Amino acid sequence: MPIIFPSVAESLNVRIFSAGCVRADTWWTESDRLRGFWRLYRHESDGAGLKTDRGLIQMPAQRLVVVPAGLPFEPTLEHPVEQFFLQFEFVGWPAPESLEIIPDPVILPSDPKRDILVDQIRNEIESAESIEPVLASRMKSLVHHAAAEILGQISPESAQQFLRIAEGRRELVAVLQYIDAHIAEPMSNARLAEIALASESRFIRRFREATGRTPARYVQDRRVSHAAELLVSTDHTIDEIAGRCGFTNRYYFTRVFAQRMGCPPARYRSRRPFLHNPEGSSGAEAAPRRA
Secondary structure, three states: OOOHHHHHHHEEEEEEEEEEEEEHHHHHHHOOOOOEEEEEEEEEOOOOEEEOOOOOEOOOOOEEEEEOOOOEEEEEEEOOOEEEEEEEEEEEOOOOHHHHHHOOOOOOOOHHHHHHHHHHHHHHHHOOOOHHHHHHHHHHHHHHHHHHHHHHOOOHHHHHHHHHHHHHHHHHHHHHHHHHHHOOOOOOOOHHHHHHHOHHHHHHHHHHHHHOOOOOHHHHHHHHHHHHHHHHOOOOHHHHHHHHHHHHHHHHHHHHHHHHHOOHHHHHHHHHHOOOOOOOOOOOOOEOOOO
């Protein structure tokens, strides 16, 4: 009789931050700096690579490449290439600890069924005005396909260790959801500990063990990530975005954003061409889709 393990299934919850079809040029090598989430890439031709502490990894054409969260890397390009990407998070999966098990980008083998799914997602993204539930489900299905391939490549012991670590983070799911839902509001450790049903000291310790960051640093990283999405997907002013993302003023927002992303908000907005752009322009009017 088959047995379902709901706790493991819960640990594989996927949240898509952004997705797009772009012409990767110098903007990609300069601005793809936020490391708090996973990435999935597919390039239509050779010429792209990822430079990590362990060396340069070439990204073969038409192959999916998964980059684990928390991995420092520098994108490289020999020439502009057409790129499909997803930026996502496994809610409940670790970031720093996962690098001990998956220390490098993973180049997935060719798979006709998965390639068909990627092509379907690309076609829908290029014509979509917004992310509908069907498209969001396809994106998450692709991530699960990739996760199954990756976990199948490592030892059973390492896969179990990865999931055990993730289980330890499940108690924080409500906190992570609260942070995203109240990103513009002040957040104290005491309030977050109350949501986690834990004492403040235990909550801070468990949060740092699970995420590799203090609660305050995690909140700040999520605010920067959300601000990056708003910069390229809306016409809000930088002052408005600062307020919507919980920063007290534009100057503080600009300083923190530049530290995290490598450039100030205005330059990030002008250099980041997401998704399809029929005119071939690299302006900020082309916006990422979010699920």
